[in-house]
Amino acid sequence: MASCCYPDVLAWIQNLPPITRWNEKNPLSICICSSGSFQPSLNLSVARNLQSPTISFSIIADLNLPISLWSSKPIKTNPKSLKLLDDEAISSLSINLIEDVLGYASNKSWSSSTKVLKTDSVLSHLKDTFNLAFLTLSLLICIYEAPADLRSECLASLKNQLTDSQLRGASKSLMKIMGPNLEEQWMRSLNLAITNWIAELQASHHTLKTPSPLFSYSFSTPGLWKVQLYCPVIAMDIESSSNPPAHERLLFSLKYHQLECVIQFNYKVIVQENWVDVIVNTDNIRCDVVRLVNETLMTEQGAGTDEKHFPSRISLHLTPILQTNIISVSVGKSSANPTREIEMEKGIETSFDPPNSFLGLKVSAGETVSMSLKPWKFEQSVYGSSATMNWFLHDNMDGREVFSNKPPRTALIKPKAWFKNRYSSSYRPFTRQGGVIFAGDEYGKSVQWKVDKSTMGKTMEWEIKGWIWLTYWPNKYRTTYSETRRLQFKEILHLRIPPS
Secondary structure (H helix, E strand, O other), rough: OOOOOOOOOOHHHOOOOHHHOOOOOOOEEEEEOOOOOOOOEEEEEEEOOOOEEEEEEEEEEOOOOOOEEEOOOOEEEOOOOOOOOHHHHHHHHHHHHHHHHHHOOOOOOOOOOOHHOOHHHHHHOHHHHHHHHHHHHHHHHHHHHHHHHHHHHHHHHHHHHHHHHHHHHHHHHHHHHHHHHHHHHHHHHHHHHHHHHHHHHHOOOOOOOOOOEEEEEEEOHHHEEEEEEEEEEOOOEEEEEEEOOOOOHHHHHOOOOOEEEEEEEEEEEEEOOOOOOEEEEEEEEEEEEEOOOOHHOOOOOOOOOOOEEEEEEEEEEEEOOOOOHHEEEEEEOOOOOOEEEEEEEEEEEEEEEOOOOOOEEEEEEEEEEEEEEEEEEEEEEOOOEEEEEEEEOOOOOOOOOOOOOOHHHHHHHOOOOOOOOOOEEEOOOOOOOOEEEEEEOOOOOEEEEOOOOOHHOOEEEEEEEEEEEEEEEOOOOOOOEEEEHHHHHEEEEEEEEEOO
C-alpha cells in the first residue's frame, strides 16, 4: 500500500511475475475498493491474450458474475525479462489511462493533442502520476459504468483516495506532463463526471461534501507566483438564491459549467540597508465559467448557451506564514470613487383636454442623477501582516454590489439592462466568453512587505487564501431567478530571500 488511503497499483504492476510463472488457477488482481467484507468489490486484474503475445489490464466489478468495466490496450511483454513489464511498457499504459480519462469529455478536440505526450516524460514522473491517473479513471468508470451493488461505497472510497495529500501533490507533476491544453480537458472531463454524480445525489436528496475547490495547485519560481484552480459550479456553496426556484431547463444550463481561474503575481526582492523589501505585483487574474457539455445538448435540454453564472467578486488574502520577521506592510490605493453629477430639470407642460373638461395645466419639476461608474472596483487593505485585495462588480444602474443583491424587478423587464445580452453588448463588464481578466496596470497595484534581514538566505512561505463569487442574473431566458455561489481555496507559495 502506498499509504493508508489508496492502493499502490503501480508497485503491484511493477512486481508482477513474468507470464512463465503465472498460475492460471489464481488470477492476478488487486482490490481497488470494496463495499464491505464478503461484498462486491472493484478490482484491477491482468490476463494474457490468447491470440497474441500481449497482456491486457481490466477493471472488473467482482459480483457473482464478474463484469468487465474497462480494458487497456494490448501491451507487449518481454519474455526474457524477470518482470512482466518494463518501465517503458508501464509508461505506455499510463498514457492509455490519461487518454481514456480525456475520452469522457464532451469535447473530443483533445485527441490530436495527446500525441505530444512523450513516453520518456511520463516515465520520469511515473512514480508520482501513475496511481493518480489510474484512480481518476477508476472514479469516472465507477460514476458511469459501475453496478448499483458497489457504486455508492466505491465512489465514496475513491473520492477519499483522490484527496489524499500525496496524490494531490502528484497532480502538479501530471499537469506538467500534459501541458495547459490537456490540463483543461482533463479537468473538464473529471468535473463533468463530478457534476453528473452530484446531480444524481441531489435528485435522490443526498448530499456530497466535495473539497473546495475540487482541484487547485500552486507554482512558485523566482519572480513568479501562480495558482490554478478548477471547480464545477454545482459543487460551490450557494450563498443566496431567489424564489421560486429555477425552471428545470435553466437549472440544467447553470449546473453544467465549471469555474476555471488563474492567479498570477510577479514579485521582486530588494535588499536595503536595514531591511529587505518584498514587493508583490498583480500580473494577471483570470476567471472563466466554461461549459462542460456540448452546445447541442445545452440547447436541447437546457436554456441555451447564454445562461450561466458570471464572476461578481474576488477576494485574495496574502499572508506571510512566519510573521515575527515582518516589520511593516504597505498597499497601493484603491480604484477611484465614482463621480456623481446632479442636475435639475424643470419644465411646464400645457395641454387642452376635451371641451367638457377643465383646461389642464401640468407642471413638473424633476431631478436626474448621472453617475460615471466603472463596473469593477478594486480595494486593498491590511489586517496585521496580511494584504487583502478585493474586486467587486457593481450594478451600473444603481451602484450596488452585485454579489450580495438581486436584480431590481424593474430591470428584469428592461431589454437594455446591463445584465441582458451581457456577453455581446459593447458595454459588457466581461469578456465575450463571460469571464474577467484583471491586470496590474488597471486593477491592483503592488503590495510591499518590509522584512527583517535575519531572513536572508532563507525560503519564506506565504499563504494565499481566496474566495470567488459567481452570480447568475437572467440574460436572454425569461425568468426572475437569481443566485450567488462561492468557493474558498488556500495554497502555499514560496519565496527565497537571497543571502547577503
